[in-house]
Amino acid sequence: MNRSAGLLSALYLATSAGLAWTAVHALRHDPPWAVCLFAAASLVPVIAVVRESVLCEQRRASAETRGRPDGAGAEAADAIVRAELDTACCERWWTSCGTDHDSTCPRRMPRSSSAA
Numbered sequence: 001m002n003r004s005a006g007l008l009s010a011l012y013l014a015t016s017a018g019l020a021w022t023a024v025h026a027l028r029h030d031p032p033w034a035v036c037l038f039a040a041a042s043l044v045p046v047i048a049v050v051r052e053s054v055l056c057e058q059r060r061a062s063a064e065t066r067g068r069p070d071g072a073g074a075e076a077a078d079a080i081v082r083a084e085l086d087t088a089c090c091e092r093w094w095t096s097c098g099t100d101h102d103s104t105c106p107r108r109m110p111r112s113s114s115a116a
Helices: 004-031 032-067 074-088 091-095
Strands: none
Touching: 004 032
């Protein structure tokens, strides 16, 4: 959990404690519906703390999976890149997106954009 999430969780817990203390205080002097209202309201920040911790774990797991290219998708992408690199005939052809060739390239043929 990073610093801002920890601070937010501490504020949530302080709010929950304050609402629980208010519920106990209302138990002595106020009607029962007010006690139930404050008790229920004191649980909402606890739920928020749990949600923050789950989101933090999900962010951490997402960052880890983005950092390492594993799985079938990465292997397929590697195979596609390898095949494209194998079909490239020269450096200039590769860097010019297939429009120019080096002067020493055996496949040096000018290509026209017209389909004649």
